[in-house]
Amino acid sequence: MEKSTRNLKNLKFYVHTFGCQMNENDSERIAGILSTAGGKISSSPEESDIIIVNTCAVRKKSEEKLYSYLGRLASSKKKKKRTIGVVGCVAQLYGPELLEKKSFIDFVLGPDNYNLITEIIQSNHEEKFASTSWSREYKEIPHEKIFRESNISAYVTIMEGCNNFCSYCIVPFTRGREKCRPLQKITQEIQNLANKGYKEIQLLGQNVNSYKDPETEKDFSVLLKEANRIIAIEWIRFITSHPKNFTKNIAETMKGSEKVCHQLHLPVQSGSSSVLKRMNRGYTREEYLEKITFLRDLMPDISLSTDIIVGFPGETEKEFKETLSILEEVRFNNIFSFRYSPRPFTGAYKEKDNVSFEEKKRRLIEVQNLQKKIQLELNESTIGKVMKVLCTGKSKKAPRIYSGRNEGYQVVNFKSKNDVIGCFVDVHITSCGPYSLHGEATKQ
Ligand code: SF4
Incomplete structure (x- = not known):
């Protein structure tokens, strides 16, 4: 690999995640590695110098979605020079083949190789790089x-x-x-x-x-x-x-x-x-x-x-x-x-x-x-009950409504006069749909 020639400090990076909770957690780990090295996390791929795409191969449809996303990235790279890395399950599966097929990708890393990410980006991608090696032991990222x-x-x-x-x-x-x-x-x-x-x-x-x-x-x-x-x-x-x-x-x-x-x-x-x-x-x-x-x-x-x-x-x-x-x-x-x-x-x-x-x-x-x-039917049977909900934020559809999950991991949207984000709240269930429960905090 090339000797380091690029400082990550103040470079903006964006991580796009496809797939399951394991991938979400891996993306959090990748973001952590890059921010520890000085990179600045960004919420917009357009503004970023580095885009990491964490991929899922579990279904054909998830791969198709990835290729359409990569297509959009290819056109955006024509407008602004940036580093594009593809990581995760599709990266592991196709390795260097992906670099050949999609020439705008700078590096490809399988799930056991995330500890290489800073070094690769710092090498300023003069050469394309792929690593899909396996490890027999769990690779700890602090x-x-x-x-x-x-x-x-x-x-x-x-x-x-x-x-x-x-x-x-x-x-x-x-x-x-x-x-x-x-x-x-x-x-x-x-x-x-x-x-x-x-x-x-x-x-x-x-x-x-x-x-x-x-x-x-x-x-x-x-x-x-x-x-x-x-x-x-x-x-x-x-x-x-x-x-x-x-x-x-x-x-x-x-x-x-x-x-x-x-x-x-x-x-x-x-x-x-x-x-x-x-x-x-x-x-x-x-x-x-x-x-x-x-x-x-x-x-x-x-x-x-x-x-x-x-x-x-x-x-x-x-x-x-x-x-x-x-x-x-x-x-x-x-x-x-x-x-x-x-x-x-x-x-x-x-x-x-x-x-x-x-x-x-x-x-x-x-x-x-x-x-x-x-x-x-199951949700209707909860109407009238009071349940403990961990409030994780506001509802995406109605910003004045709080949202969280109950012990059964069902989505509960509810009204509360107090800001309860991050708190456990007793919620009185008053109505429901098939995919969520609705109610009011009992203590206002
Ligand atoms: S092979 Fe796939 S579906 Fe079967 S247990 Fe393993 S991860 Fe789950």
């Missing part, structure tokens, strides 16, 4: 360097990568195999957040339930208990859980740790055992439902959400109907639903993508309409 979007709720990454190879999923090829972060580093970061006044933390990983401290082998339940002991943090959440690795012990720890929210995202993906087998998910419909029953017996107030894929190769109408019936049976509080799209390298990529686009579209609409009805 938590003091993270530039957090919120000063109320913070993401804390506990592990990265995945060993599961679900047949539709590209993650093991973009994030690599599981790498767990030392427990001590995680609790130090949480303690630091508590000292800064954060109220809520969200533990992140592709499969948090398989967490094991690399030194002591202490598992995810121990981590939850340790986090629960940290004073000042009031709510603890975690994502994502794999149903196969979600044990009774974890559920009991959730119940026994008063700060761990009674909220769980447990991706089922399909309600059909035969589709789940082809997806290589490692559980059947019946096993999934058993876990839901156990959870609800233990924590009757638990709020559940899930992911659904429709139109997986070979998914018959009968198998699709089983997905509709699992939605009716579980009555999730929220779902994230997608049309299947083949991803390179995955097991299912070799299968014929034989459910037509029109049919996938129809199935997705059917899933979403059913879920909308269920959510509206």
